[in-house]
Amino acid sequence: MDLKYVGKDDSVFNTQDKASGGALYACDLHLPRMLHMKLILSPVPHGRVMEMDVSRAQTVPGVVKILDWRNTPQVKYNRGRVRASEDVPDQETLFTDHVRFVGDRIGAVLAETKEAAELAASFITLEIEEYPSYLTPQQTLAGTQVPIHETDEIIRPDVIAFGDYEADPGEELSQLTGSSRTTHVAMENHCAVADYHAGSGEMEVWTGTQSVFGARSAIATIFGMDMHKIRVHKTPMGGSFGCKQEMILEPLAAAGSVATGRPVKLWLNRAEVMACTVLRHPVGTFVRGKFNADRKLTGVHLDILLDAGAYQTVSPDYCLSMAKKINWTYDMDSASVNSVSVCTNTPVSGSYRGWGGPELCFAMENFVNMAAKSYGEDPVAFRKKSILPPWSVTKVGDFNLGSLPLAEVMDRGAKLFGWEEKKARPKQDGRYLRGIGMAISTHTSGYFPRRPDWGTIVIKMEEDGSVSVNCNIHDHGCGSVLAFQKIVGEVLSLDPARVAVPEGDTLYNAIDNGCYTSRSVFVLGRSVMETAEVLKGQLLDYAQEIWSCGRDILYCEDEAVRRTDDPSAALRYTDIAYYAADHGKGALFAAHTYWPESNPGPASADFAEVEVDTYTGHCRLTDFACVHDIGKAINPEVCRSQIGSAVQSGAGMVFCEEVRLDPKTGAILNDSLERYHVMRAAELPDVKVEFLEDGTADGPFGAKSIGEAALVPVMPAVLAALNDALGSSFSSVPVTPEKVLAFLEKEAGR
Amino acid sequence: MIFVRPASIIELAAALAEKEGKTILAAGCTDILPGKIGRPWDADRIIDLTHIPELQQIAVENNELFIGSCCTHAQIAENGLVQKYFKALAEACAQVGSVQIRNRGTIGGNVANASPAADTMPCLILFGAEREVIGENGECITGFCLPLPEDPSADSGTPVSAFAKLGDRDIVTVARIQLAAKSVIKDGRLSAVSVVLGAAGQTPYFCEEAAQVLEGSRAEEELLEPFAAALAEAIEAHIPGRTTLAYKRSAVKGPAAEILKKLSLELYY
Amino acid sequence: MIIKFVLNGELVSPDLDPSRRLIDILRENFFLTGAKEGCGEGECGSCTVLMDGLPVHSCLVLAGQLEGHEVLTVEGLVQNGELDLLQNAFVENNAVHCGFCTPGMIMSAKGLLMKNQDPSEAEIREALSGNICRCSDYRQIVMAVKDAAKRLREVSL
Structure with missing residues (x-):
């Protein structure tokens, strides 16, 4: 098919507002009489607030109200719940006197200015009876003298298993993989603005969220409000990477607005974002795997230990999300995954780009790389013996993984990277050592069949022929709006600049699952595509009526219906729109629902080259190549940046990204970007990317997912390269310069 | 909050003489403003130092180079006189933070903030800089005087210097080790070598033993091991038992190699 | 005051x-x-x-x-409602993603181009290392700055 917009690099019509400084994010909003909210956070890891003295704070000019656990609803909720009916543990309240980590919310000051709120908050004194604290999962598992939670402190999700691993007679290898807490560093700090009108009982919220319906459901539950009276708008979002997918700020801002009857803005500074939103899970995974005589992987057994932080929130589901992916990449006769999610008196762990995918892949690929090394085999060739063939049906969940071109992405990746050439280089000695490594992965493109999924879309054509799409889309800044504009433009042969795709708005959108599990383009994009086709059908119907001609001679091109038998004839869309109105046909308007019946796993292969400075222990990513089975890149250059950003954060997690906690209090030691390092422009190579576009998937124009999938294999590929350079066997990250030098010293001392 | 903006040294002196409670001296603000998002000032008065032309000068006076305290890192890094006579200082300034920080942060602030990791300090110590201050208790730095090295000649030799820094990463980083060295090239060899170690103790210090390793040499590669070993010993003596010791002792080899390389380039070009 | x-x-x-x-x-x-x-x-x-x-x-x-x-x-x-050459280069090179870092990134690039109309890739990456973008590996941003530099040189010829 000849495509006009899809597959072309063009984002001009979509980004000018951002480049001019005109785009308004939640933090840029200012409403009349708006108050500023400042949170009062626990300074201790575990305890009971006996007294909170606000007398001095109340004297600060501009202070309007001080909230705490005594004057706000004490409804327990789960910030990860998107739909009110979801069965997840409820442990969190807006504010609490039972504080469970340094950074837990005790109260909040509402004031006319952020300065007044800040000053007043600094005047509040707390008297806290300290409890024993449990800062590691091991401490909690050993038994809590004062429970962190009465129930669900420790959750052991169902074991996911097939076959009989223990009965497998193969040779067993094992490895423990660990990763540390990290923070997302979305450039936009969390912010929500809530405006409650006591008279009408209506609540309006503006927030950079991944689910306006999730935010609505949380507010409705906590405040006992009717959902139709809560309108949540998704504002432009300065990156999420998962940190804005949970309902953290919206209920708090709403509480401030309910309490004062005035609009309230809650904006967190960087230290607060790190301390009291959500961090990536510290996770330890013990992998045991068996190999037959040909050294094909025949079975695995995983024990996963997840540190949930102070509240379980999404962690139990995270365990399951890791476990369910166990049979997406490698063919095996048996697998079993045990997992446990444990609360500790530390910052809350939760959603991060990939949702268990990168965590599982990191453990599995480290294991496979270790096994290849111990068998003396090439990592690419070694994997080929064990990968799932195309169109495999996974033994967990029983669905088809799609074209799954694992061998092909490896082969093309090896070529793109120059794997064989680099492997053939003589081993260097001297100050700088270079190594190479690789990893593969499969990810998801939606909820199917794990959970019911659909996309309900309304598209209307305005009388000038431009189009508005009503779709519950949440663009994280990665261009999904742009993709949808192109999809509609392509179907209707309409300039994408003439397609409006406003983002999530609970008042107008049909209920939706939100921007999770990489479903946006695959599920909603396909829904939008089909709906546009319905609208196109209407255009053709009316053209047929106007021209009294056969349907088969009609086609759409350049915003007009045209006929093959008369190249000069054209009915512009605007003419048809007026015709429909003037002849009592009604509006050009299509409502449509699409239910996905597949979930192709995009396959990826990543190849990395790392250079280690043996004097300083500094590691540098010197080359990186990725081949990603995207199905169809709707906007290739933007898809490339998805890979680029994944390399930035994945390599960062191997080299430097780590939230360090005080071993005595669990407080974050490096709660600033000065001390929490991400990789900068000068530290990254030009990442080579190739897309595999077989177009077989059910997504729009054959597209599969990319956003989360891009991150999945990065860490193990980079770590493998580092290990290759050093001859080391690090399996926990980050590998800091200190660890590199300590390793080298130990080697030298041998 | 009183905000004073003196336009000359005289006005500054007058402002400093007034007792107006707790006073903050503000120049590039790269150390006093971070984190001040909506936070109240714990002070009664701010004296702004950025509108005093004298404090922004770099000029030769009486065989000394005067660098005004409010010269920015970018300004110093790009200044021809500094590059000519005090290359190590120019290099140190060029490696401070990011472009934005270098455009605002000042040498006076870098010293006054007294961070053990201040990048200009090892160089100022290396070059024997004298601080000029005003105020009753010398509370405000107005500049630094660096004695000019002798002009190159066959007799006196050619003065050279170099700076190297190791942080958590290669750019936009707080120093974990700084190394500044100067020497005079005479007859194709290094003489009168001095070496200062920074960020490896409360304050920077001369490392005589390391300088001795280089004295009379051609900065040969083989000297790296003994040079680094001498530096490691000095670090060990200054931060005994510190958790960062093991790393710094070993990683000092990185900046040591960089200094050797820079000096050898001076020797051969 | x-x-x-x-x-x-x-x-x-x-x-x-x-x-x-x-x-x-x-x-x-x-x-x-x-x-x-x-x-x-x-x-x-x-x-x-x-x-x-x-x-x-x-x-x-x-x-x-x-x-x-x-x-x-x-x-x-922005002059008379029109983006300037550098802003357009960001837009046209797909260098704007979530857009949150974009204004700062553009201003850093502007500062660089005012000093150096023909920066190398390394110089661009160094000049932008004080600006964090998390949506990319900076590739498109670097391309945009290179492109803007080229256009600036053409304009000033």
């Missing part, structure tokens, strides 16, 4: 609390919300503006220090 300075080419003399930060003045007094607060400590670069032609963090400048200076923000690059 009345502070006179040039903001986006226009002489202004607002009455300001001199102890507030430039970023707050821009965002709250002038409603120029292009400069973003990402860290408040001069690390992320999202609040970068030009002061006398040099990129600085607007979170690290005091209002009282603005007297007599020229401040240029991302909004000031």
Whole structure:
């Protein structure tokens, strides 16, 4: 098919507002009489607030109200719940006197200015009876003298298993993989603005969220409000990477607005974002795997230990999300995954780009790389013996993984990277050592069949022929709006600049699952595509009526219906729109629902080259190549940046990204970007990317997912390269310069 | 909050003489403003130092180079006189933070903030800089005087210097080790070598033993091991038992190699 | 305190609390919300503006220090409703993703191009290392700056 917009690099019509400084994010909003909210956070890891003295704070000019656990609803909720009916543990309240980590919310000051709120908050004194604290999962598992939670402190999700691993007679290898807490560093700090009108009982919220319906459901539950009276708008979002997918700020801002009857803005500074939103899970995974005589992987057994932080929130589901992916990449006769999610008196762990995918892949690929090394085999060739063939049906969940071109992405990746050439280089000695490594992965493109999924879309054509799409889309800044504009433009042969795709708005959108599990383009994009086709059908119907001609001679091109038998004839869309109105046909308007019946796993292969400075222990990513089975890149250059950003954060997690906690209090030691390092422009190579576009998937124009999938294999590929350079066997990250030098010293001392 | 903006040294002196409670001296603000998002000032008065032309000068006076305290890192890094006579200082300034920080942060602030990791300090110590201050208790730095090295000649030799820094990463980083060295090239060899170690103790210090390793040499590669070993010993003596010791002792080899390389380039070009 | 300075080419003399930060003045007094607060400590670069032609963090400048200076923000690059050459290069090279770092990134790039009209890739990456973008590996941003430099050289020929 000849495509006009899809597959072309063009984002001009979509980004000018951002480049001019005109785009308004939640933090840029200012409403009349708006108050500023400042949170009062626990300074201790575990305890009971006996007294909170606000007398001095109340004297600060501009202070309007001080909230705490005594004057706000004490409804327990789960910030990860998107739909009110979801069965997840409820442990969190807006504010609490039972504080469970340094950074837990005790109260909040509402004031006319952020300065007044800040000053007043600094005047509040707390008297806290300290409890024993449990800062590691091991401490909690050993038994809590004062429970962190009465129930669900420790959750052991169902074991996911097939076959009989223990009965497998193969040779067993094992490895423990660990990763540390990290923070997302979305450039936009969390912010929500809530405006409650006591008279009408209506609540309006503006927030950079991944689910306006999730935010609505949380507010409705906590405040006992009717959902139709809560309108949540998704504002432009300065990156999420998962940190804005949970309902953290919206209920708090709403509480401030309910309490004062005035609009309230809650904006967190960087230290607060790190301390009291959500961090990536510290996770330890013990992998045991068996190999037959040909050294094909025949079975695995995983024990996963997840540190949930102070509240379980999404962690139990995270365990399951890791476990369910166990049979997406490698063919095996048996697998079993045990997992446990444990609360500790530390910052809350939760959603991060990939949702268990990168965590599982990191453990599995480290294991496979270790096994290849111990068998003396090439990592690419070694994997080929064990990968799932195309169109495999996974033994967990029983669905088809799609074209799954694992061998092909490896082969093309090896070529793109120059794997064989680099492997053939003589081993260097001297100050700088270079190594190479690789990893593969499969990810998801939606909820199917794990959970019911659909996309309900309304598209209307305005009388000038431009189009508005009503779709519950949440663009994280990665261009999904742009993709949808192109999809509609392509179907209707309409300039994408003439397609409006406003983002999530609970008042107008049909209920939706939100921007999770990489479903946006695959599920909603396909829904939008089909709906546009319905609208196109209407255009053709009316053209047929106007021209009294056969349907088969009609086609759409350049915003007009045209006929093959008369190249000069054209009915512009605007003419048809007026015709429909003037002849009592009604509006050009299509409502449509699409239910996905597949979930192709995009396959990826990543190849990395790392250079280690043996004097300083500094590691540098010197080359990186990725081949990603995207199905169809709707906007290739933007898809490339998805890979680029994944390399930035994945390599960062191997080299430097780590939230360090005080071993005595669990407080974050490096709660600033000065001390929490991400990789900068000068530290990254030009990442080579190739897309595999077989177009077989059910997504729009054959597209599969990319956003989360891009991150999945990065860490193990980079770590493998580092290990290759050093001859080391690090399996926990980050590998800091200190660890590199300590390793080298130990080697030298041998 | 009183905000004073003196336009000359005289006005500054007058402002400093007034007792107006707790006073903050503000120049590039790269150390006093971070984190001040909506936070109240714990002070009664701010004296702004950025509108005093004298404090922004770099000029030769009486065989000394005067660098005004409010010269920015970018300004110093790009200044021809500094590059000519005090290359190590120019290099140190060029490696401070990011472009934005270098455009605002000042040498006076870098010293006054007294961070053990201040990048200009090892160089100022290396070059024997004298601080000029005003105020009753010398509370405000107005500049630094660096004695000019002798002009190159066959007799006196050619003065050279170099700076190297190791942080958590290669750019936009707080120093974990700084190394500044100067020497005079005479007859194709290094003489009168001095070496200062920074960020490896409360304050920077001369490392005589390391300088001795280089004295009379051609900065040969083989000297790296003994040079680094001498530096490691000095670090060990200054931060005994510190958790960062093991790393710094070993990683000092990185900046040591960089200094050797820079000096050898001076020797051969 | 009345502070006179040039903001986006226009002489202004607002009455300001001199102890507030430039970023707050821009965002709250002038409603120029292009400069973003990402860290408040001069690390992320999202609040970068030009002061006398040099990129600085607007979170690290005091209002009282603005007297007599020229401040240029991302909004000031737009002339008669048209994006300038550099902004267009960002747009056309797909260098704008979530857009939060974009205003600061553009101002850092502007500062670089004012000094150096023919920067190498390494120089561009170094000049932008004070600005964090998490949506990419900086590839498109580097391409945009290169492209803008090329166009600038063509214009000035």
